[in-house]
Amino acid sequence: MKTRAAVLDRMGMDLPYAASRPLTIRTIELDPPGPDEVLIRIAAAGLCHSDLSVINGDRPRPMPMALGHEASGIVEETGSNVHDLQRGDHVVVVFVPSCGHCPPCAEGRPALCEPGAAANGAGTLLSGARRIHHDHEGVLNHHLGCSVFAEYAVVSRRSLVRIDPEIALDEAALFGCAVLTGVGAVVNTAQVRAGASTAIIGLGGVGLAALIGARAAGARTIVAIDLSPAKLEEAMALGATHAVDARDPDAKDQVRALTGGGVEYAFEFAGAIRALELAYAITRRGGTTVTAGLPPSAASFGIPAVSLVAEERTVKGSYIGTCVPARDIPRYLELYKQGRLPVDRLLSGRLALDDINHGFDLLHEGKAVRQVVVFD
Ligand SMILES: [Zn+2]
Numbered sequence: 001m002k003t004r005a006a007v008l009d010r011m012g013m014d015l016p017y018a019a020s021r022p023l024t025i026r027t028i029e030l031d032p033p034g035p036d037e038v039l040i041r042i043a044a045a046g047l048c049h050s051d052l053s054v055i056n057g058d059r060p061r062p063m064p065m066a067l068g069h070e071a072s073g074i075v076e077e078t079g080s081n082v083h084d085l086q087r088g089d090h091v092v093v094v095f096v097p098s099c100g101h102c103p104p105c106a107e108g109r110p111a112l113c114e115p116g117a118a119a120n121g122a123g124t125l126l127s128g129a130r131r132i133h134h135d136h137e138g139v140l141n142h143h144l145g146c147s148v149f150a151e152y153a154v155v156s157r158r159s160l161v162r163i164d165p166e167i168a169l170d171e172a173a174l175f176g177c178a179v180l181t182g183v184g185a186v187v188n189t190a191q192v193r194a195g196a197s198t199a200i201i202g203l204g205g206v207g208l209a210a211l212i213g214a215r216a217a218g219a220r221t222i223v224a225i226d227l228s229p230a231k232l233e234e235a236m237a238l239g240a241t242h243a244v245d246a247r248d249p250d251a252k253d254q255v256r257a258l259t260g261g262g263v264e265y266a267f268e269f270a271g272a273i274r275a276l277e278l279a280y281a282i283t284r285r286g287g288t289t290v291t292a293g294l295p296p297s298a299a300s301f302g303i304p305a306v307s308l309v310a311e312e313r314t315v316k317g318s319y320i321g322t323c324v325p326a327r328d329i330p331r332y333l334e335l336y337k338q339g340r341l342p343v344d345r346l347l348s349g350r351l352a353l354d355d356i357n358h359g360f361d362l363l364h365e366g367k368a369v370r371q372v373v374v375f376d
């Protein structure tokens, strides 16, 4: 069948993207789903900083690629081996498919699935297949097994979680990346408990999701840190207890003074080494620094080694919030329904597929938290 999709032919094009148009909206050919795959009609697809990292070339991917990795949709057709989803089911797309039997999957850590990571790196679905083509120019690569800036997508069953059909699909899209990553960093990776002190650096969609997650977890202190005064204001409105401007040369001292020597859990979502250094510097003795921002692949981070020992410090990486998607997405959706995880407040705009390049300009400029492309 045919579908319209946003295709990236080349990384590293000039800003603004509204002018250079790195993503072109084309009608492409979509194969039917393989035995373990599902055809879905996309309802909403979120614009994420890690899409920007592909567009600008910070995180290179095989080209050409149909982009998009955060979405909700409705099942249209299932492959012959798929018996637990049916046409009409509402689903959220997860950007790491999990095979269910590799060593990390067997240990209950599907976010680290090895065949899933290999397929994502190669630009294929979990089956190894590519189901999208240009009419004449050959195959296209899938983006993280999703490629959801499109009216329709074929994805692995292992990339989908069925959700409560009462949840609005625009908001539901955010649960696949921003919420899974941000809330999961707090409740799974760090295991923040009620009464803990926290700081969150980098207040994009993922960072603000972590903030509402820390609030839901009962953190007593949530210090919001960013370069943008508007984002600090947004964070205070969402329940941060303090805001610190990362541009202040004494930002570290401000946080340490506010929190009596640092926080128990500091989270870095900015994807910048300076942000990670600040996160480490504001973590108190015995505390944990969690990083979930994705820096450019060549960047490295130095730690005064003695502090790990003498202060019993922990540094943890968090990938998709250390999630078990089929467990966590329904839990977070239930918290959302109860009003305890106000994900709707992270949704800052809706746009048409044709306006996607402009949407990425807004994201790059820090003028949008989470925008979704909506399809009618
Ligand atoms: Zn993302």
Ligand SMILES: [Zn+2]
Pocket: 098, 099, 100, 101, 102, 103, 104, 105, 106, 110, 112, 113, 114, 115, 116
């Ligand atoms: Zn696996």
